Amino acid sequence: MATARSAQAAAEKRRLILDAAVRVFARQGFHTCRVSDIADEAGVAYGLVYHYFRSKDEVLDTLFLERWNVMLDAIREVDTQDITARRKLEAIAGFIVDSYRHDPDLMKVIIVEVTRAANSFGQTHLAKITEAYNLIGAVVEKAQESGEFRTDISPQFAAMAFYGAIEQVLTGWIFDSLPQSAGGFDEAKRLIVETICSGLDR
Amino acid sequence: MATARSAQAAAEKRRLILDAAVRVFARQGFHTCRVSDIADEAGVAYGLVYHYFRSKDEVLDTLFLERWNVMLDAIREVDTQDITARRKLEAIAGFIVDSYRHDPDLMKVIIVEVTRAANSFGQTHLAKITEAYNLIGAVVEKAQESGEFRTDISPQFAAMAFYGAIEQVLTGWIFDSLPQSAGGFDEAKRLIVETICSGLDR
DNA sequence: AGAGCGGTTGACTGACCAGTCAATCGCCAG
DNA sequence: CTGGCGATTGACTGGTCAGTCAACCGCTCT
Numbered sequence: 001m002a003t004a005r006s007a008q009a010a011a012e013k014r015r016l017i018l019d020a021a022v023r024v025f026a027r028q029g030f031h032t033c034r035v036s037d038i039a040d041e042a043g044v045a046y047g048l049v050y051h052y053f054r055s056k057d058e059v060l061d062t063l064f065l066e067r068w069n070v071m072l073d074a075i076r077e078v079d080t081q082d083i084t085a086r087r088k089l090e091a092i093a094g095f096i097v098d099s100y101r102h103d104p105d106l107m108k109v110i111i112v113e114v115t116r117a118a119n120s121f122g123q124t125h126l127a128k129i130t131e132a133y134n135l136i137g138a139v140v141e142k143a144q145e146s147g148e149f150r151t152d153i154s155p156q157f158a159a160m161a162f163y164g165a166i167e168q169v170l171t172g173w174i175f176d177s178l179p180q181s182a183g184g185f186d187e188a189k190r191l192i193v194e195t196i197c198s199g200l201d202r
Numbered sequence: 203m204a205t206a207r208s209a210q211a212a213a214e215k216r217r218l219i220l221d222a223a224v225r226v227f228a229r230q231g232f233h234t235c236r237v238s239d240i241a242d243e244a245g246v247a248y249g250l251v252y253h254y255f256r257s258k259d260e261v262l263d264t265l266f267l268e269r270w271n272v273m274l275d276a277i278r279e280v281d282t283q284d285i286t287a288r289r290k291l292e293a294i295a296g297f298i299v300d301s302y303r304h305d306p307d308l309m310k311v312i313i314v315e316v317t318r319a320a321n322s323f324g325q326t327h328l329a330k331i332t333e334a335y336n337l338i339g340a341v342v343e344k345a346q347e348s349g350e351f352r353t354d355i356s357p358q359f360a361a362m363a364f365y366g367a368i369e370q371v372l373t374g375w376i377f378d379s380l381p382q383s384a385g386g387f388d389e390a391k392r393l394i395v396e397t398i399c400s401g402l403d404r
Numbered sequence: 405a406g407a408g409c410g411g412t413t414g415a416c417t418g419a420c421c422a423g424t425c426a427a428t429c430g431c432c433a434g
Numbered sequence: 435c436t437g438g439c440g441a442t443t444g445a446c447t448g449g450t451c452a453g454t455c456a457a458c459c460g461c462t463c464t
Binding site for chain 2: 029030031032086112113116117118119120122123126129130133140143147148149150152153154156157158160161163164165166167168169171172174175177178179188191192194195196197198199200201202
């Protein structure tokens, strides 16, 4: 039992540090913050961060991979369902928007420090990030084959437009260049999918 | 004449440094490169960079503002023309895509280090960046009033989707997660506008 | 000729911070 | 009670650069 109990305690400490890191990264940014800021926020000693993680980078890598893998699984799961592509895109946009609603700090960190940070962590995780584009592209491709979507827009291209629109909206919320209106989140899902699927034309 | 000649020579050195900085920032990224890398690339002494610029940051600020102001002017100019909103969006997307075609390194730096770097330079230039969204939003808004565009998608929202789609495509090109196909650039303009205006639905 | 003045040079400094490590703590088993 | 081991601590080190500055260059004007 001793082993099990301490293993659990250790896992809790690790999580404590990860959660503190989310808050610190969201508040100060990855490059601007010091490892000591994370330790302070978590209420642990500086060195303990290095007991659980090899480096400052590994903390962010862990946060990103944890969440991104959940998202990739969610997209894959959506794609197995027997619904229209439009509904699939709604579910995907919904998942991402809900991720932000549920934990804005974490999504801020993932978007700002990884997904949009193409020169630093975006580079490291390019393959993982591209995987999401490809999964969305596959949804579009199948919809083209079934006749639901037009075939003169390449699936990869459509995926970029779709994902780009979502990320831009989240970024707008994160930095207050887009108002987070009352109906907000659910309205946003609808608008994104509506824009991409039906277009702005009347 | 002496004054005029040396002033011109000085301006040329300044430009030499700016152009070198574009190459270095594009290759290594702003945070990763050293000021000495810029000086070496420009073939001038380290200290000269500080004769023309107050700081490393100011070099990037200058590059961004130079180009971004040109773009804002271009968007404003497009909006004065008596053409459909769809044509206006085509012209705007065209301008941005052509900027990339003409000087990919500069666009890479602006997008990667400023526009998408929301925590560092994106923060500093948030107002300037938002200005672009607002100008695009105004184009959409007028199109809604004239009946060209549907009115149930907020103009600001549409602007984010439009700009987000463009930037995502450029980012895809920059980091090779989207193939730069043969027809490439002109095809891309068309697809972006087509997607946003008419949608993916058949 | 030579004074003056931008333009130009690059060695140096001061600050910062990621990561190390030796010492301590506290929990459990025997 | 005690030996041992993993968890925890935080002072310290080493390397990295942005930015400074005092000296130097070469052109022009008198």
